[in-house]
Amino acid sequence: MQQNVTMPPLGEDAGNECTVSYWQVEVGDTVAADDPLVEMATDKATFDVPSPLSGKLVKTLVEEDDVVKVGDTIAVIDTEE
């Protein structure tokens, strides 16, 4: 089943935006829940955002240097269930 991955809060409460650094998983590859999925940068640090699901990364909806808001859909993962 294909499921959307949304941007979780990074926690700084500083506008709820961050910048995509790079995807740590390539489209078509599988990822385990809790493994790093994408690196995001805020004004204060970079963060490894873990995958909320196990499955195949079907699609990424944001690219490097894109600004993302908390709650935005950033990827689609096929959980193969």
Place this chain on the structure above:
Amino acid sequence: MRASGTRFPPWLKKRLPQGGRVQAVRDLIADLGVHTVCQSAHCPNLCECFDRGTATFMILGSVCSRHCRFCAVAKGRPQPLEPDEPERVAEATRRMGLKYVVITSVTRDDLPDGGSAHFADTIRAVRAATAARVEVLTPDFQGDAAAIDRVLAARPTVYNHNVETIPRLYARVRPEADYRRSLALLKRVAAAGVTVAKSGLMVGLGERDDEVCSVLDDLATAGCQMLTIGQYLRPSSAHLAVERFVEPAVFERYREEGLRRGLRWVASGPFVRSSYRAESAFESASSGALSQGDPDDNEGDQSTRPV
């Protein structure tokens, strides 16, 4: 604007906790209407600390009367004090089940006592409602000895006051503060003999190593026993720029220099903040295993020992 395109060195990377207690802590804080410096200062450790069920409360309102150029806390005309704030902080401490709570504040130069009675009331309210140890992180109260003594009389477990930066940079970084006044506060706290004096220093604002060591000398002479040293990180493009990202090995050297001067406990690392893991810091400092945090606490995203 957050998308500043800043690229951080590899040691300034954190892992976001998955789910956990972060939202529950946010909800509780919002429900009780208490403020946290974690949120107001845009702390990069927020999710990690909230996920552990901890937070650092900020009292005396959410608007600061000073204009420090490193700090993200709102500045301007502060609100009137809320008399029930001490009780709400105590209730938050109780509901979160904290055994160790850190309470800081905005600076309130507009209040005759600088908010010191409110600080003391909050310590007492927490003590009445819980068995938690209380660490306070206070402003300088403009050097008012009576205000400092008022807080000391409530017997905080640890009394923290941050010198923040080296004296040469005060005019640029915290223009309404005074390095000697901050040192005098720490000296008074240490001399009282009823609590542990603690301080904190940011690096990356343009200080030289010899200037950092000079501050370590001053803190040791003042009787400060615990110290945190962390990387300054700019909250927004409207704040002071980061002059350098201090390497983990340099942080380690600062820690050693602090210990060599007689400080009992020093945490020094990129993401170290003054209240970060304050409970285990205090336990380490009082157990005799003084110089560093518990290596088991290291979650792998800290290039130096966590507090």
